[in-house]
Each structure stands twice: as C-alpha cells, then as structure tokens.
Amino acid sequence: MIVESARGSLHVASQGERRRHLVDRAMAAVAAGTALVGIVALAWILGYVVWRGAPALGVAFFTERPLPYGEPGGGVGPALVGTLLMLGAAAALSIPLGLGTAIYLAEFGRGPFARVVRFVVDLLAGLPSIVVGVFVWALLVRQVIGHYSGLAGAAALAIVMMPIITRSVEEVLRLVPDGLREGALALGVPRWRTILGVVLPTARIGVVTGLLLALARAGGETAPLLLTALGNQFFNVNLFEPMASLPVQIYTYAVSPYDDWHTKAWGGALVLVLVIGGLNLLARVASRARRL
Amino acid sequence: MRQVVTRRWYRLLGCIVACGLVGAACSQSSAVATRRAPSATTLTMAGATFPAVLYTKWFAEYERLTGVKVNYQAIGSGGGIKSITDQTVDGGATDTPMTDEQLAAAKGDLLHVPTAVGAVAVAYNLPGINEPVWFTPGALAAIYLGEITRWNDPTLVAENPALARVDRAILVVHRSDGSGTTYVWTDYLSAVSPAWQRQVGVGTAVQWPMGLGAKGNEGVAGEVKHTPYAVGYVELTYALQARIGVGLVRNRAGTFVEPTVESAAAAAAGVADTIAPDLRAALVDAPGEAAYPIAGFTWQLVYRDIPDRAKATALAQLLWWELHDAQQFNAALGYAPLPPGIVERAEGQVRAITSSGQPVFQDETE
Amino acid sequence: MRMVVTASADPPAAQLKTRGSAATGDQRFAGLTILMATGALTTFLALATLLAAYSWPSLVRYGPGFLTTTAWDPVFARFGAAHLVYGTLVTSAVALLLATPIAVGTALFVAEYAPDWLGEPVAFLVELLAVIPSIIYGLWGFFVLAPIMRETVEPALQATLGHVPLGGALVAGPAMGRDLLTGGVILALMILPTIMVVAREVFRAVPDTQREGMLALGATHWEAVRYAVLPYVAGGIAGAMGLGLARALGETMAVTMVIGNSSRAISPSLFTPGYTLASAIANQFTEADTPIYFSAIVEVALVLLLVSTLVNLLARLLVARFVRAPAAVSAG
Numbered sequence A: 001m002i003v004e005s006a007r008g009s010l011h012v013a014s015q016g017e018r019r020r021h022l023v024d025r026a027m028a029a030v031a032a033g034t035a036l037v038g039i040v041a042l043a044w045i046l047g048y049v050v051w052r053g054a055p056a057l058g059v060a061f062f063t064e065r066p067l068p069y070g071e072p073g074g075g076v077g078p079a080l081v082g083t084l085l086m087l088g089a090a091a092a093l094s095i096p097l098g099l100g101t102a103i104y105l106a107e108f109g110r111g112p113f114a115r116v117v118r119f120v121v122d123l124l125a126g127l128p129s130i131v132v133g134v135f136v137w138a139l140l141v142r143q144v145i146g147h148y149s150g151l152a153g154a155a156a157l158a159i160v161m162m163p164i165i166t167r168s169v170e171e172v173l174r175l176v177p178d179g180l181r182e183g184a185l186a187l188g189v190p191r192w193r194t195i196l197g198v199v200l201p202t203a204r205i206g207v208v209t210g211l212l213l214a215l216a217r218a219g220g221e222t223a224p225l226l227l228t229a230l231g232n233q234f235f236n237v238n239l240f241e242p243m244a245s246l247p248v249q250i251y252t253y254a255v256s257p258y259d260d261w262h263t264k265a266w267g268g269a270l271v272l273v274l275v276i277g278g279l280n281l282l283a284r285v286a287s288r289a290r291r292l
Numbered sequence B: 001m002r003q004v005v006t007r008r009w010y011r012l013l014g015c016i017v018a019c020g021l022v023g024a025a026c027s028q029s030s031a032v033a034t035r036r037a038p039s040a041t042t043l044t045m046a047g048a049t050f051p052a053v054l055y056t057k058w059f060a061e062y063e064r065l066t067g068v069k070v071n072y073q074a075i076g077s078g079g080g081i082k083s084i085t086d087q088t089v090d091g092g093a094t095d096t097p098m099t100d101e102q103l104a105a106a107k108g109d110l111l112h113v114p115t116a117v118g119a120v121a122v123a124y125n126l127p128g129i130n131e132p133v134w135f136t137p138g139a140l141a142a143i144y145l146g147e148i149t150r151w152n153d154p155t156l157v158a159e160n161p162a163l164a165r166v167d168r169a170i171l172v173v174h175r176s177d178g179s180g181t182t183y184v185w186t187d188y189l190s191a192v193s194p195a196w197q198r199q200v201g202v203g204t205a206v207q208w209p210m211g212l213g214a215k216g217n218e219g220v221a222g223e224v225k226h227t228p229y230a231v232g233y234v235e236l237t238y239a240l241q242a243r244i245g246v247g248l249v250r251n252r253a254g255t256f257v258e259p260t261v262e263s264a265a266a267a268a269a270g271v272a273d274t275i276a277p278d279l280r281a282a283l284v285d286a287p288g289e290a291a292y293p294i295a296g297f298t299w300q301l302v303y304r305d306i307p308d309r310a311k312a313t314a315l316a317q318l319l320w321w322e323l324h325d326a327q328q329f330n331a332a333l334g335y336a337p338l339p340p341g342i343v344e345r346a347e348g349q350v351r352a353i354t355s356s357g358q359p360v361f362q363d364e365t366e
Numbered sequence C: 001m002r003m004v005v006t007a008s009a010d011p012p013a014a015q016l017k018t019r020g021s022a023a024t025g026d027q028r029f030a031g032l033t034i035l036m037a038t039g040a041l042t043t044f045l046a047l048a049t050l051l052a053a054y055s056w057p058s059l060v061r062y063g064p065g066f067l068t069t070t071a072w073d074p075v076f077a078r079f080g081a082a083h084l085v086y087g088t089l090v091t092s093a094v095a096l097l098l099a100t101p102i103a104v105g106t107a108l109f110v111a112e113y114a115p116d117w118l119g120e121p122v123a124f125l126v127e128l129l130a131v132i133p134s135i136i137y138g139l140w141g142f143f144v145l146a147p148i149m150r151e152t153v154e155p156a157l158q159a160t161l162g163h164v165p166l167g168g169a170l171v172a173g174p175a176m177g178r179d180l181l182t183g184g185v186i187l188a189l190m191i192l193p194t195i196m197v198v199a200r201e202v203f204r205a206v207p208d209t210q211r212e213g214m215l216a217l218g219a220t221h222w223e224a225v226r227y228a229v230l231p232y233v234a235g236g237i238a239g240a241m242g243l244g245l246a247r248a249l250g251e252t253m254a255v256t257m258v259i260g261n262s263s264r265a266i267s268p269s270l271f272t273p274g275y276t277l278a279s280a281i282a283n284q285f286t287e288a289d290t291p292i293y294f295s296a297i298v299e300v301a302l303v304l305l306l307v308s309t310l311v312n313l314l315a316r317l318l319v320a321r322f323v324r325a326p327a328a329v330s331a332g
Helices: A015-056 A059-063 A077-108 A111-126 A129-144 A150-175 A178-186 A191-202 A204-219 A223-228 A246-254 A259-289 B002-036 B052-066 B077-086 B100-105 B137-145 B154-159 B161-165 B180-192 B194-199 B216-226 B236-242 B261-269 B309-323 B325-329 B340-351 C022-067 C082-113 C116-128 C134-161 C165-170 C180-205 C208-216 C221-250 C277-284 C291-331
Strands: A002-004 A010-012 B042-047 B069-074 B091-094 B110-124 B171-175 B212-214 B230-235 B248-250 B295-303
Touching: A015 A259, A015 C082, A015 C116, A015 C134, A015 C180, A015 C221, A059 A077, A059 A259, A077 A111, A077 A150, A077 A191, A077 A204, A077 A246, A077 C022, A111 A150, A111 C022, A111 C221, A111 C291, A129 A150, A129 A223, A129 C022, A129 C221, A129 C277, A129 C291, A150 A204, A150 A223, A150 C022, A178 A191, A191 A204, A191 C022, A204 A259, A223 A246, A246 A259, A246 C134, A259 C116, A259 C134, B042 B077, B042 B295, B042 B309, B052 B069, B052 B309, B052 B325, B077 B091, B077 B100, B077 B295, B110 B180, B110 B216, B110 B236, B110 B261, B110 B309, B110 B340, B137 B154, B137 B171, B137 B180, B137 B194, B137 B248, B154 B161, B171 B180, B171 B216, B180 B194, B180 B230, B180 B295, B212 B216, B216 B230, B216 B236, B230 B236, B261 B295, B295 B309, B309 B325, B309 B340, C022 C291, C082 C116, C082 C180, C082 C221, C082 C277, C082 C291, C116 C180, C134 C165, C134 C180, C180 C221, C208 C221, C221 C277, C221 C291, C277 C291
Parallel strands: B042 B069, B042 B091, B171 B212, B171 B230
Antiparallel strands: A002 A010, B091 B295, B110 B230, B110 B295
16 A cells, blocks of 8 residues: 655555554544434434424414314414514513623623622523523512513523523623724723724624524523413413413424324424524524624 | 625514514503403413313304403413412313312412313223223223233233233333323222222322323323333323224223213213212212213312402303303313203302402303 | 723723723713623522522421432322432433534544535534424424334344343333433433534644644544544543533423333333433423422422532533633644
C-alpha cells in the first residue's frame, strides 16, 4: 500500500502503518455511523408523523372546533388560536423579564448577587416543565385567579421561556464590542440610552433568535398546560377562561377511543412539528445572519 | 438585505406580542360582559374520562340549542373532585362517589347528580379464540391477584373449553392513573372477593399486586389491542371502538351477562327504590337476572348554593336538560340512560340548587 | 455632565460610571434591571417554597423513609417513592449509556472528520431531534418503538444475554415492550442532541495547535484525535452527559407512554414496567383525591426538583471549567 505522509511524500507502508491507517478509516466510519443513527431516528419519527398525520389535514382541520364523535369534520381550530394567544401572552410576560435580567447580567452584574441570579436562571432553565405546571397551578389556578385559565397557562409558559431568553440575550450582549459603548459614552450619551439605543439594537438579531428558540420550546409543552389552562373545545379568546392549545388537543384526541380522532391527533402532531421546526429554522437562519 | 430580513422578524415579534395584548384586551371585555349577563354563557366542567364521549356529544347539542358553551375536559374523576373542591371549575364529573372526608373538605355542600350508567367491560386479546370468554367473579379476582397466571388454567377452562389449548401467560393490564373506572372495578372485586378486599381494597388508585399500567381508558384499550394474550378492564365504549374482545361475566343471579347498554340499565333499575337520598350509590354486583355486575353511575358535582346567580341558573338548567332531553343520546354512544326512578330522585337534587339561599330552578318546560 | 470612562477587560460595561444629571436616569435603569433579575429569584424561591409547603404533611408523616420504601398504596395511605427513584435512575442510566457514545461519535464526525458542507447539515439534523415535542416522542414510542422492542429487540436480548450469568437477571420476565428499557431508549433519543451539541463545542474548544502538532509528527487523523483532543475533553464530555441527564430527569410525556407504569417492586430486570419520578406525577397529580395522597405526589415533585437542581449545578460547573479554559489558551 502506498501511503502519503503528512509532509506529502510517498512511500510504501509498513505493516504497522497499514494497521494504523485501517484503524483511522475504521474510526471515521464509526463516527459517520453514529451520526447516521441520529439522522435515521429523526427521519423515522418525522416520516411516521407525516404518514399518519397527512390524511387528517384539510381546511376543516385548521378552522373547525373538535366535534362530537360521529359528526364529520372537526379539527384543531381553537387549539391553534389558543396556542397563538398563550404564546403571545407568555412572550409579553417573559420578554421584559428576560431582557431586563439579561441586561443586568451583561451590563451591570458584578459580585455575588449577579452570580446567584445567573445560577438561578440556569436552574429555572433546567426545571422539569411539570414542576412548573404544579407551581403555577398551586399559585394561580388555586389561589390568585381561582380557576383554570389561559392566563395561568401563559404564566407557566413564560416561566419556561424566560431563562432561555435571558441566556441567549446575555450571551449576545456580551459579544457587542466595547468600542460601541465607549464611543456612545464619549459622545455624552447616558448609560441607559447607550444600552437601549446602541447595544441592544446591535444585538437585535440575537435577541430575536433567543425569542424564537424560547417560543419553539414553549410551543411544545403539554404537561404544564394540562394543569393550568386545562383545555377548551370551543373557540375562546378570553385569557381568563380555560383555553385550548395544540399539544393538549393532540393529547385529547390521542386518548380517545376513535381511530378517526387518532388520525386527527397525528395531524395535530404534524402541524406542531412544522410550526416548531419552522421557528427553529428561523432562529438558525437568524443567527447565521448575525455578523458580530 | 439584512435590514429587510430584520424588519420581517420584527414584524413577527410584533405580531406575536400584539396577539398576546389583544387576547388580554378581549378577556377584559368578555369578563365584564359575562358579569353583567343574566345567565352565564360559558361553563367549565372537568372530571371523569368514562363519560367524556357522552358529554362531548351532549354539550355540542346543548350549545346548538341554547348557545351556552359548556367546556368539558376529561382530567379524571379525582381531578374532577379536586377541581370542584377547589372551585376551579363550575361543575365536576366523577365515576366514584365522593367520600364523607372529601365532602367535608369542600367549600360548601356538594350535590351528586347522576347522569348516565356505564358498564366496565373485561377486554382481552386472544388470537384464534372467536367465542366470547366467560368469566366468573372468582376468576377475575384471581387473575388480578396473580393467582391465575395462564389462560389454560382449570378455573378458566371450566367455563371455556376452548381455552384449554391456549398455553400462554395472561398479561394483566390495569390503570396507571387514578380513575373512576378503577373505582368501579375494584369495588366489584372487593364485593366478590374477600381476598381482594383484604389485600388491595377499593379506590380510584390502588397498589396493584401485578400487571402493566396504562394511562387512561384508551391506554388500556390500546394496550390490550396491541398485546396478544392481554386482559384489561375498560369502559364499554372504548372496548367497542377498539374492536377488542369483550367477556361475559357471571352476575349475582348466576347468569353470564354481556356488557351492553341494556344490561347496564338493568343494573340501575334494580336500585331505584333503595338508593340513598344523596344518590351516592354503587351498582356493582347488582341483583337482577339481566343485570351486568360491573356497572356504575357517573355523576356531575355541583355546589348546592352558588352565589353567582347567573351561573347557578345556567347550571340548574343544564342539569335538568341532561336528566331529560339529553338521555336520548346515551344508548348510541354506549351508555345506558337513567331509569325513571333515578331521574325523579335526581330532579330533587336540581331543585335544591340555590343562590344565596334562593332556589334558582323553576319548572319551566325547556 | 461629565463622563468618566475606564477601559477594562471583563465585565466591560460594569466598569463604566457616570456622574451628574445623567446619573439618575442610569440609576433608575440599573434599578429596573435589578428588579427584573430579582423576578427570576423570586419565582424560583416561590416555587420551592410552595412545593415544600404542600408536601409538608407527607414529609412529616413518612420522613426519610419516603425515599427508601416502595409502597404506593393510596387506599391504605402507604407511600414510598423508592421505586420511582429507582426507575428514574435506571432509565437515565440506560439513556446515558446509549446516547453518549452516539452523541460523542456524531460530534467527532462533525467536528473532526466531516468537511464543513457536510458537517453543518448533519449537526443541524441531529439537533432537530431536540426540537420534536415530548408528546410526539410519546406517541411514536407507543405505536412504533414499543412494538419493535416487544417483537424483535427484547426477545433477541433474552436469547443472547439470557444465558450469561448476570445478563440473565437483566432480561428476566416477559418481554412486553413497555418497560424501563424502552423508556431508556426513548430518553436516549431525546438527550442525544443535548450531549452532541455540548460535545461538539468541547471538541471545537481544543486548540488546533495540538492536533497540528500530532499530524506533523506523522499521526493519522484518528491518532491525533485520540492523543491530542480526547484527553482534553473528558471533563467537558462529563458535563455534556450531566446536561443530558438533567434533561432526561424532567421528561414526562414521552416516558409515561412507554415505561409500563406499574408499581412493581425494585427488580434488576430491564424488562420491568416501572415509573419515573416525572411520570408518576403526570399520571397521578390530578387524581390524588385524599390530602395525604396529594401531599405525597407533591413531595415527589420536590424530590425531582432537588435532584435536577443538583445535576444541573454539577453539569454546568464541569462544562464551564472545561470549555472556557482551552479557549483562553488559544486566544493568548
């Protein structure tokens, strides 16, 4: 076997060298093989969702509410509306908190308090979402609001979203060059305006990325919503009433006795995967466009 | 290029936040509107999965008739009891009557209003066996206690000669979540088997001696459907829909009865005269030639006194409709309608609903 | 209004001070952000407190025995979460054992072997596994994975491992497809992207000079990786595993549908239908109809909270130490 050495010269390989090259090829193949495992699993799952869910899709599926068994049509309309509203409300709740915390950590944070805050944000990020659901149920559903409501669902989603936003935004803010800050300050711009007017806009793509990732994560949550927003088979835009959401509607259809409804569950799953996949794709494209 | 792209994302962001704010604004206006309306237009009810299919049909019809939207979510009997106790819903639904302890924990007097009768079927998956399997009460208890482990056990073969050639282990399936269906099932097993009563007892959730746990009626039905040689207990509709085999069970009178709407109704007819005044009654092992032994009521739970007069009126009207006009939908979906004697008793419960002491229901014809 | 600007390294912005009338605006703004930051703290504290409060009756009644007994009897009010903890540990261990080699291999492929045009899309696709919501994993696991496990994989395991002395204990019992093993497999798929992403970062953090040195000495690509890269990344990989573990602990919907959900005693067999802490909560939270039952479930949530906090802490410490350090070296 003729081998090329690192320096580019050719020579006939010795037995030891042959073995080493074989090992090298083998390991490359193994590495490629492991990568293939993940991709095959992904294709399998997505393919299955498409295969079982595609038959359910149609105009009625997107616009009608769930109908009793035996009536033709019916769909996930209220769930789509509910998910949109609750995600919007959750974003409205978590963006100020997330941005504020991120700005604090990146621009002002020094000393033990900032370290504690950063640690707690990490903890919140790692919380099992069902624990968040239990918390919001105990606090809002049982006490403050007094009944299941879309607002409680939005609050649970906001708790899930906030740490993701904070961490993404903090990372991006830190990447903004000091030169920009110093330049603004040298021109006499107050600190707070520097942050809001110079630093944040420079990092805006990263902020959007963080928000999209957070939305994608929150959009797929089921367990906390079951305990807080409950669900609704009617169209409902009132956040103070129980509200449908796509993951919960999928679950409801899936746990029914009817094959027809099972297909609808898969249809819902397909829509959910497309929406969340889309959000993630957007986030990725956005972060590519970032030139910092 | 980057500018344009960013603007699009800003718009997306703006849209999402705007939706949230619009939703919040709408909530405010609807909340105000509801407070001023004479009768509530939305009600929330949560609880048992057993009657979920029935209630979905009922409430769709009710909305067509009256415009009142009753949102029913099946989170389980225990969930229904807990929700109505916490007053996080307007009505609860349960397959198991509340215990005295639970009633005491509620924020006021709770009324049990029966709405339908259902049957818990013994479902199984036996490839190659085409005739329905006949189960004695003792056999069922022994299977779930782990004492009978194979399908060709002599006890089973005694009633089912065809099982002699099925030399397979029985894969027992039970509920992993708490459930009224489990309550009816364990209530029955406790009634017919002292060993079960002693070792396991009755409850919405129990410590199962053995077996596989599946979530919800559909989980058990699915499990049985996809696992050869499995046996499980499910609400009748789920067994029928999943097209799995359903067994006959010997009742107190000695007859092997199939779980059907008629046999469940027969079980309920037997207790109309003897039922307790608060209507918290079990139907298991009911007397009667044609009675199916594993049957149970399903109830809706409402507070006796509801301060919000609009809600109280709406609930009373809903319950009245359920006891009368709604019963026509039961049979088609696999639930037995309430016998007349029970309906009469239940009407009394509805009339007892008050708002700040004033009764709300008038006997208007709907 | 005068500005005093001090040039500094890190954290840069915090060094800047202002004087004069702008100071009030700055102070107010800084105060506002501190308020927001406190929001995160308050939420966490409120959460921990509420959980502790609701689980108090159970904590008092069952004490430390809660973690060592395996009863779960709502009828006779005997509760012990040992089998829940066991199920959580076993499924997480199985998930880590299965996912780590695959994730590290994939990261290796993407970071070391594949050209950019191939590596990026591959990484993206594997990361998509993290995007699929839990409930969809649950549905797929129930309809596709569990039957395959029951029909094909588990009988095969019994045929091979069943004859080995210790292996036999691992695969004892009827192969039903819904058991700790299947739960572990589903979790492995879900944490695969988490571990891969961090492993990839860890590989990237190793300075090129190390690899180049080895290659200059005539090493094959694999040898360069093995001797110049892998020794650096052990801690980082451990951290990645920790993050994967943290994710596995909290998974609810997916696991619930494939794990069997039976309150069996603790058995070494992987074919045991079991529970995890999270799946127990999901199954029984709405159904707990007596106060002590409810309190026991909340205590399970509390245990889960504590465990995932600990794991998160450890994982981040490891990753932070091993990812930042090499980068500082190469920047110098």
